Amino acid sequence: MNIARYIVTICQVTDSDCVGTSNANARTDRMYTFTQLIPRTSYNISIRADSQDSTFTTFAGSFSTPISVETAAPQG
Helix, strand or coil, X not given: CEEEEEEEEEEECCCCCEEEEXXXXXXXXXXXXXCCCCCCCEEEEEEEEEEECCCCCEEECCXXXXXXXXXXXXXX
8 A cells, every 4th residue: 555645633732623634645745834823822733644555445544643832922
């Protein structure tokens, strides 16, 4: 099976409101930028891989254990 894409989610820690989900192509996308995040806010980020076999049947992996990050204060 080949990994076809990565799915990345970002959710606020305080209320689990997921503010973004990406569908990154595993062959071409090496990074993804989430926009419109709130300054000084904690978020959990998780990732999972989706793969395909030779018949193009998709198999979804489990989401990773979330990592917690906090956005910086606005500059200026």
